[in-house]
Amino acid sequence: MKLISLTRRAHGPGINDSHNRMAWRPYENLMDGELDNTVPGKVTGWMRFFRRNGSPLKVTFDLSGDFHEDIRGTLIRLSNPNPSDWDAPDSEGSHVDGLAPVQSGAVGDITAGLPLGPWTEELAQKLMAQNELIWDDLGLPSDERETRRREYADRYRRHIDAGDLYYPYVAYPYVEWYSENGRVVLELDPSQVKIVNTTPSRSKTPAELHHAEKKRSEAFGAFMAGLMRRFSDENRKKGGDGNVTGIVVG
Structure with missing residues (x-):
């Protein structure tokens, strides 16, 4: 049996623990972008990512769900004055190679890190x-x-x-979503996030907040299930019994 630790929760901003299957973390490649949650239950927008050996990669978003309560109902603008591509120096590729141009799926935890x-x-x-x-x-x-x-x-x-x-989640900007690329996370500095449009909205009831958190947990659970299946297949190919156990930390 192989034991694997799967972590959902955030760590400190500015820490890039390399591209791995637990989460795609392309925040060093981020150039700019916008995410719009002014329509309840939906997040749309776009982002551009720097590629060392090519033109920027632009992706668009069509996600179900809402931002956390500090910015729910807003449009946020993201920026990065010094984008970089931290893939292996001798590689001809980019860290964002393979990132789908259309990110369709579910919102994870998205917050500007503002207190309520x-x-x-x-x-x-x-x-x-x-x-x-x-x-x-x-x-x-x-x-x-x-x-x-x-x-x-x-x-x-x-x-x-x-x-x-x-704080409804963490005390710094954290952007997480789930798509065909799995779990994607951007952990940013407060200076990189600007709230540019706000749609007045009433506070959610405890039942509505509970439902939103359940949807986030379901998206994370679906991601983990797929990840565990891949680990199990790899384990069998290496001669193992395919029995892989995951532990959620955080």
Whole structure:
């Protein structure tokens, strides 16, 4: 049996851990682009990527889903004053070779890393309501549910007492989507993201937020399932039994 760690969650910005099957991370190649979530449930737009030995690669987007709550309903503009192509120096190819010109699929986690404000009692109640929906899905027994309620209530109270800011995902720009290329991630500096258009929208209910998170989790789950099938096939070709186990970290 082969054991593989699969990580969804973000790491610090500016760290490029090379192109691998866990995620395609072409943020050094990024030149510029726009992503538009002004239509609810849909993200469209375009990006250009630098290629060392050729003209820029332009891709367009047709994704289902929404940005996180800090920028949901907006159009964001991305930029990179110093794009580069970090593929092997002696290679004639580019790190973005193979990236489909039309990125069609599902939104992952997309945020500008902006806080929604400080932690409050109202926010804690809203998050707890989301937790209850998650526990409903999991079918947690009442005793375990009560234990988790106390744990989360204590955690939320510490944030409130400390005056912490609440971020819907991470505290820096993070752009993730799923397409025929698998999982693609851009981790950026705040200076690289500009909000240029905002469509007024009401706050989502706990049920709507829960549904959005379920859709993100389903997209990640589908990506992992395909990845595990490929690892299993490779394991068999190398004489293994094809038994591959994945662990989600984060």
